Amino acid sequence: MASSFPLSDPGRSAAPGATLARASGQVPDDMAMIRAAASLTRDLNAAKPGVYWIDMLASVTIGYGALAGAVLADGVAMALVFALVAVLALYRAGSFIHELTHLRPDAVPGFNKGWNALVGIPLLIPSFMYEGVHNLHHQRLRYGTVKDPEYLPLALMKPWTVPLFVLVAALGPIGLIVRYGVLSPLSLVIPPLRRIVVERYSGLVINPAFRRAMPxxxxxxxxLVLETLASAWAMTLIALVATGTLPLRAFLIGLAIVSGTMVLNQVRTLVAHLWENEDEPMSVTAQYLDSVNVPPPGLLPELWAPVGLRYHALHHLLPGVPYHALPEAHRRLSRELGVESTYSLANYRSLSGLVVRLVKSTFGSRAAS
Incomplete structure (x- = not known):
């Protein structure tokens, strides 16, 4: 099994970034790293519309084509192959929701509408569920606190929280069908329910204490436009299955594939941070060290952390850099700052090593308590 420790020193018994993140109040900002990150990447901030459209359309085409292949396949083995391809491709297509929250409205013309039409509405994850939410995760005084919708101190929680965190995602597609096909229309005539739907079921968040406000x-x-479209699609889907127009087998295969994309994303989320902060404001450097890069030479992160998500720590350092420019930004910073720098401490080798590290942390936390 590959090491879960930083690439800069794979023989260490504990990741220095983790130690620093835990004592976040004592981590001063590494201004040399922050200045270098800004100065070396100024020319990388422009999004390339062609890259976005080609990548997203290719992912959608492969994903829906493989989903159809899984439904129509004669043998179980071939159906599973198609299903795996569909999970990976649709997961990549869905991951563009993260880019939408950082793109300026005019950066990639029509991309928001196109993504919602091809991915957001069909998969019942319209972009408003991340827009206005994810940006809170990047606010310096909110990150890692109870006000952060995308943070839980998982490393300090009970061991059973890790598998539960992943298993809950498997039920995501059912929850979304209920949210849009049942709760949305009911909330139009039941005002108290509408408040609950807006506050608790209108964001892709992991912090159960987070309450959202209607923009x-x-x-x-x-x-409202996206919610109406998603509700109409969810109710149509329910009606098609209930009347037998859409065969139950095809519906269940599609449901399983979408569930697979959500489980994969949840596993990726599990290792996006070290999750060791407990409601303490963190410096920019501490936030960086609490986040994770899984850079090359590994190839698998392109599958489980696509669309630039393998450079999650770098993204927290440079949230305005588009996903296609993050590899070059990483190369420049690594070359300029070197393997002994603070920058290198957020670089890890593998998914498996990070998961093992997190699980060990939960057992250590239990022993300490």
Whole structure:
């Protein structure tokens, strides 16, 4: 099994980044790293529309084509092969929701509408569920606290929370069908239910204490249009299955594939951070060290952390850099700062090593308590 320790020193018994993240109040900002990150990547901030469209459309085409192949396949083995391809491709297509939250509206013309039409609505993850939420995770004084919708101190929680965290995602598609096909229309005539739906079931979050507010102005109109479309699709899906128009077998295969994408994303989320902060404000450097890069030479991270997500720590350092420019940004910073720098401490080797490290942390936390 590959080491879960930083690439800069794979023989260490504990990751220095983890130690620093745990004592976040004592981590001063590494201004040399922060300045280098800004100065060396100024020319990388522009999104390339062609890259976004080609990547997303290819992922969608392969994903839905493989889903159809899984439904129509004669043998179980071939169906499983198609299903695996569909999970990976649709997972990649869905991961563009993260990019949507960071793109300026005019950066990639039409991409928001195109992604919602091809991915967000069909998979019942319209972009408003991340827009207005993910940006809170990047606020310096909110990150890692109870006000962060995308943070839980998993490394300090009970060991059973790790498998539960992943298993809950498997039920995601059913929850989304209920949210849009049942709760949304009911909430139109039951005002107290509407408040619950908006506050608790309108964001892709992991912090159960987070409560969302309905946005205003154009953002509110954008939300309502997408929610109406998603609700119409969910109710149509329910009706098609109930009347037998859509065979139950085909529906269950599609449900399993979408569930697979959500489980894969949840596993990726599990190792996106070290999850060792407990409601303490963190410096920019501490936030970086609490986050994870899994850079080359490994190839598998392109499958389980696509669309730039393998450079998650770097993304927290440079949230404005588009996903296709992150590999070059990483190369520049690694070359300039070297293997003994703070920058190198957020680089890890593998998914398996990070999961093992997190599980060990939960057992250590239990012993300490």
């Amino acid at each position: 205003e102005g154009e953002a509110r109109r954008h939300w």
